Amino acid sequence: MKGKVAISIQMFHPIFTTDKIKKYFDMTPDIEYCVNTPWILPNGKIINALHKRSYLCYDILPFQERDLEDAIDYVNEYFEKKIKNKKFLKLFIQTGGTINYYIGLGINNYYAFELCPEILRRCKALNITLGIEIYNDLKS
Structure with a gap:
């Protein structure tokens, strides 16, 4: 059965910086923020809080x-083709990293x-x- 589908890859890590993570994947993130950096709102205001983990989001589909x-x-x-080093993927997970497919499913x-x-x-x-x-009733 078909519906409207969108998929992003989300990667989170409590220790590794985004620069370190990006070296091992042949992809350019659409969104990223690094562990221990200040939160910045979309309007540019800096909040007195630090990110607790690095985050990379790749909009794939x-x-x-x-x-x-x-x-x-x-x-x-x-994703499998974009992994430059399978050993790093294992290390990424073993050290607390997570990878998630964020799937948007539009239905009627x-x-x-x-x-x-x-x-x-x-x-x-x-x-x-x-x-x-x-998402119910997703419009084009």
Whole structure:
């Protein structure tokens, strides 16, 4: 069953800087902030607080009519090709890092989905968790 699907890759780490993380992935983040740097609001105001972890967000798949499993499979293949060093990926996870696919799912009325074990196994092999936000009545 198809719906409108968008997927971003989110990476979080409590110790590694964004510069260190970016060296090991052949991607350019759309959003990033580094651990122990000040919070800056969109209007430029600096808040008296520091980020507790580094964050990188890569917008991979914009909203488009697509099968959810096919979209996740596409992003798994994409991400796997962008990893420059598998040992670093393991270290990233072992030292407290997390990687999440932020999935936006636009639906109209009723939409049921399931994820096959193979898709979930592939995500697990890449240490990916899935976060799904459902938008009802998403307009183009």
